[in-house]
Amino acid sequence: MATAGKVIKCKAAVAWAPGKPLSVEEVEVAPPKAGEVRIKIVATGICHSDDHVLKGSLPNVEFPVIPGHEGAGIVESTGEGVTSVKPGDKVIPLCLAQCGECSYCRNPESNFCQKSHISGPQNLLPDKTSRFTCKGKQIYHFLWVSTFSEYTVVPEYAVAKIDAAAPLDKVCLFGCGFSTGYGAAINTAKVKPGSTCAVFGLGGVGLSAVMGCKAAGAARIIAVDINKDKFAKAKELGATDCINPRDFKKPIQEVITEMTGQGVDYSFEAIGHRDTMIAALASCNMNTGLCVMIGELDSGSEISIDPTLLLTGRTWKGTMLGGWKSRECIPKLVASYLEKKFNSDLLITHTLPFAKVNEGFELLRAGKSIRSVLLF
Structure with a gap:
C-alpha cells in the first residue's frame, strides 16, 4: 500500500x-519493524476490561x-x-x-x-x-x-x-468477549449434555457463556444478575431460569442449591467481584462441581474462602480467552460463525x-x- x-x-x-x-x-x-504487523482497524468492541x-x-x-x-x-x-x-x-x-x-x-x-x-x-x-x-x-x-x-x-x-x-x-x-465466554463453557468447563449450569453476570462475556452452555447441551442454565433488563436477552440465548439476588433474603448460592437440589454441575463468574466469585464457587455441587472464574478482579484484590468448599471435591479454575489457542482457534471460530453454528x-x-x-x-x-x- x-x-x-x-x-x-x-x-x-x-x-x-x-x-x-x-x-x-x-x-x-x-x-512496523521486523516481526510486526500494522493493521487498519475497522471495528472494535468496548469490553469491561477497557473500563478497568x-x-x-x-x-x-x-x-x-x-x-x-x-x-x-x-x-x-x-x-x-x-x-x-x-x-x-x-x-x-x-x-x-x-x-x-x-x-x-x-x-x-x-x-x-x-x-x-x-x-x-x-x-x-x-x-x-x-x-x-x-x-x-x-x-x-x-x-x-x-x-x-x-x-x-x-x-x-x-x-x-x-x-x-x-x-x-x-x-x-x-x-475477547465472545471467545472468552463461549470457550469458558466449551473448552475450560467442558460442559456435558444434560448438565446444570449457573452464569453470574449477564454482560457480553456472561451471555457468551450462556450460549456456550446451550451449545454444549446443558439441560438447565440459571442466569444471575442484579439487572433484570438483561433477562430477556439471556433467555433468548438459552437461559432456562433468570434470578436476581436482590429478590431473595438468603445468599444466592443457597437459592441455587435449593433450586437444583445439590448445586449446579458448572458455574461461571463473569463479573470480577470477590463476593460473586465465592457465591459462584459455593453454587456448585460439593463433590464434582466445577466453577470457572472469567471475571477480572481489580489489581491487588484478594479472596478469602472457606477451604471446605474445595475439600469435598469442588474444582475452581480460571480461563484466559476461553481456553482457545488464539492464532489457531480464532480463525476456526470465525469459520463456525460464517457457517451459522451460533x-x-x-x-x-x-x-x-x-x-x-x-x-x-x-x-x-x-x-x-x-x-x-x-x-x-
Missing part, C-alpha cells in the same frame, strides 16, 4: 490519566495509553520476516498471543503464552519501544493491540488471519461511530448495552 514504510496520522482514543474520559486525538503511528483501564484498576498499565483489545481490521503493511499475513488480509489482533515456541504454547492442553501480559507488561512492543506518539509524547500500547486507534502495530504472533468473507463489524467480538450478532446492542467512544462507555456503565461496537 502507498502508506507502507511511512508514519500514518490517524484518529485514536487516548487515556491521558486514570479516571478521565477518553480523548479522541490525532496520533502518529510508526511503521480507564479507572486505573488493572495492573501493568501505564498512561497515557490507547486502550481497546476487541478489534478486527485489515493488514496495511508488514515488517521484515512476517510470513503468516500480508497486506489486504482480514485479521483479528490478539490480546493473548500465541508465540508457538514457549512451553505453554507447545503444550496441547494449554492456551496460555509466556509472552502474555500476565508474564510481563505489554505497554511497549517486544523491543521495548512504542509505535504511537501524540502531541510529541510517547503513548503506551495496551496488551500490544490498542484497538481504539484507526491504525495499530502488533507482533506477528498476536495476529490471527481470518476468512475474507467475515464481517469485521461483527467478528471483532471474537478478539449467532454472536445477538450480543451487539449498539453500533456507534468511533467519535462517540465515551458514549459507548456510558452505556456500558449504565447497564444499557451488552456490546457496543465502534466503527472507524
Whole structure:
C-alpha cells in the first residue's frame, strides 16, 4: 500500500490519566519493524476490561495509553520476516498471543503464552519501544493491540488471519468477549449434555457463556444478575431460569442449591467481584462441581474462602480467552460463525461511530448495552 514504510496520522482514543474520559486525538503511528504487523482497524468492541483501564484498576498499565483489545481490521503493511499475513488480509489482533515456541504454547492442553501480559507488561512492543506518539509524547500500547486507534502495530504472533468473507463489524467480538465466554463453557468447563449450569453476570462475556452452555447441551442454565433488563436477552440465548439476588433474603448460592437440589454441575463468574466469585464457587455441587472464574478482579484484590468448599471435591479454575489457542482457534471460530453454528450478532446492542467512544462507555456503565461496537 502507498502508506507502507511511512508514519500514518490517524484518529485514536487516548487515556491521558486514570479516571478521565477518553480523548479522541490525532496520533502518529510508526511503521512496523521486523516481526510486526500494522493493521487498519475497522471495528472494535468496548469490553469491561477497557473500563478497568480507564479507572486505573488493572495492573501493568501505564498512561497515557490507547486502550481497546476487541478489534478486527485489515493488514496495511508488514515488517521484515512476517510470513503468516500480508497486506489486504482480514485479521483479528490478539490480546493473548500465541508465540508457538514457549512451553505453554507447545503444550496441547494449554492456551496460555509466556509472552502474555500476565508474564510481563505489554505497554511497549517486544523491543521495548512504542509505535504511537501524540502531541510529541510517547503513548503506551495496551496488551500490544490498542484497538481504539484507526491504525495499530502488533507482533506477528498476536495476529490471527481470518476468512475474507467475515464481517469485521461483527467478528471483532471474537478478539475477547465472545471467545472468552463461549470457550469458558466449551473448552475450560467442558460442559456435558444434560448438565446444570449457573452464569453470574449477564454482560457480553456472561451471555457468551450462556450460549456456550446451550451449545454444549446443558439441560438447565440459571442466569444471575442484579439487572433484570438483561433477562430477556439471556433467555433468548438459552437461559432456562433468570434470578436476581436482590429478590431473595438468603445468599444466592443457597437459592441455587435449593433450586437444583445439590448445586449446579458448572458455574461461571463473569463479573470480577470477590463476593460473586465465592457465591459462584459455593453454587456448585460439593463433590464434582466445577466453577470457572472469567471475571477480572481489580489489581491487588484478594479472596478469602472457606477451604471446605474445595475439600469435598469442588474444582475452581480460571480461563484466559476461553481456553482457545488464539492464532489457531480464532480463525476456526470465525469459520463456525460464517457457517451459522451460533449467532454472536445477538450480543451487539449498539453500533456507534468511533467519535462517540465515551458514549459507548456510558452505556456500558449504565447497564444499557451488552456490546457496543465502534466503527472507524
